[in-house]
Amino acid sequence: MGVRGLDVADGYEAPPPPPRGEHVVAVNRNIRENRQAPVLEALKSRVDVLISATGYHYLTLLERRAHSALLLRKASKKWDTCAGEALLRATGGIVTDTVGRRYDYTYNLDAVPNLSGMVASSDVGLHCEMTAIIRDVIKPLGEYPYDVVDPSVKRGVLEGLTTPPGGWRAVTVDVGGCLIEPAERVGDVYARIASALGCDHVTSESASTHFKQAFALYRGKDCCDCEALRYYGDGKSFWRKVVNHVLTSALTRKIDASTVERMLDHLYEYYERPSSWYIAHGAVDAIRRLRRSGVRVAVASNWDARLPDLLKSLGVHDEFDALVVSANIEKEKPSTEFFNVLVSELGVDRSTVLHVGDGVQNDYQGAAAAGFGASVLWSSRPIDGVDRRSRDFNEIADAILHANAAHVHQRHYFTH
Structure with a gap:
């Protein structure tokens, strides 16, 4: 059930929820x-x-x-x-x-x-x-509880925002660091695989530091006169540079190309396993409630072309109305072109779309600049310049359904 040691006794029949039961x-x-x-x-x-x-x-x-x-x-x-x-x-x-x-x-x-x-x-x-x-x-x-001054009541995700005419029509969801996260720390995985290949100088700490450097530094193509994307096709042109940066301790050591290639293959095999990821708590339930009420939901991710297969292996591919992946459309967040493709795939007006993601620039600011109705930063920490944040998919779904009044007029449980 999600908590160690919690179970329901054999033979016990829980009362069915409404409308099947009281x-x-x-x-x-x-x-x-x-x-x-x-x-x-x-x-x-x-x-x-x-x-x-x-x-x-x-x-x-x-x-x-x-x-x-x-x-x-x-x-x-x-x-x-x-x-x-x-x-x-x-x-x-x-x-x-x-x-x-x-x-x-x-x-x-x-x-x-x-x-x-x-x-x-x-x-x-x-x-x-x-x-x-x-x-x-x-x-x-009476006025209760609205007349109570209670600063511990969380500010609503959509508080102060006017609901679009006809309600919110779609939600777009970032993947990495939002919908799914690695089951292990990236530095630990890189250090373990590097050690198995004889590169004992790579530690969890050094791998984490050099991974972050490489992720910010490299793109999928070496290009001086254009804005290269991070991912092309299966993404190996980018990830090869990251692996090399980690193994060479930020280019201060010599590592032969075959070792880089072997580590790249091991990492690809590892991160293609569903056990290497976990899905955000409550995400699937929230997505299903949104879609059941008529709100379309789409993936919006800067990722390589393997993402659809990964989502299939995680059992969530079919939970979405559309998948927009940067490597497949050769556009990436925060470009307006990326968000334009999203709107086209969903077939709704951009002012009726809410975007959720963990990147301030790529997601929160990118969706706003593209004219989306709202953007929510996937974060539990206050961040300057960010008015709307949440780390709870059900909280976001509740806010949308409440704004749309879908859970009042389209009841699923209390149908009497």
């Missing part, structure tokens, strides 16, 4: 607010756990005894929800405030309580529909 919830024993009863009625929920213990609520979700836990007022503390949220997220679940906004646990926690309530679910899609219904139900009952 929506089973855990709630607090002490109710001192007027929102819970109408919310439960609107959701047609069945209360199976009635106890004032947030940790126990999370256990019921992890054990698949309930679908959601509701605490629609200030009560739980951040130390009550932080560890539980980590476990739930690792198993495909989610925790937000009453109306679906995420909490930021990195914030200076002068205010320890979760001032805007707590809602948790074992399924992200169900949760998004549920919090949309909660927003509608509690709106006539």
Whole structure:
């Protein structure tokens, strides 16, 4: 299930989620607010756990005894929800405030309580529909939680941005460092393979340093009067230079060409294995929810021509409506020409497209310069000049679906 030691006992049958079954919830024993009863009625929920213990609520979700836990007022503390949220997220679940906004646990926690309530679910899609219904139900009952000053509530990914007429139509996703990342540190892989070839002078630290130098320095062609691309075809014209730079310790040693070629072959074999990569947590679920609501999703990557086969081996190739790879179109980010091809492949207006990627220049600025409706930097760290950032595909999908109101008008779970 994604957490070591967590499993479901043999013979146990979890209650089916709506619409196939009832929506089973855990709630607090002490109710001192007027929102819970109408919310439960609107959701047609069945209360199976009635106890004032947030940790126990999370256990019921992890054990698949309930679908959601509701605490629609200030009560739980951040130390009550932080560890539980980590476990739930690792198993495909989610925790937000009453109306679906995420909490930021990195914030200076002068205010320890979760001032805007707590809602948790074992399924992200169900949760998004549920919090949309909660927003509608509690709106006539008062301003809470919008009247609460709570700086630990994360700023929405699309906050302050006008939704395009007709809604967001497409999302484009960077691959390296965003959709997928290496399972091992690059320096460790290079050092291990170099050592097996007798190049013991290459260490993890030196390989990491010289790899970064080479990646910034070289292109796929030696060209003085043109802007050469990084990748042509299978990319070997570029990666050969990187390997040589690492093996020669930034061109300070002599290494024969055959050793460079052998290491290049070993690296190609290694990085073509699906086990050498991991897919960003929640990415596939988020992409499926977007596409189910009518939002098109495309890959937008500076990569060599092997990328489609790698995505097939990872089992995600068919999750996308289009794949735009720089080596195949001989255009690369951040050029407007690259983003023009993306728009053409998707068949939508560029003002309705949101791009996600980990490069400030290639992705965040490149998409903005090409006239995309929004760009989000794949990062958890604040960066000067970057207004929109996230490292959570489900957070991005939630923001789009909320803006489009797709999870209200095209319900999948709460169809009553």
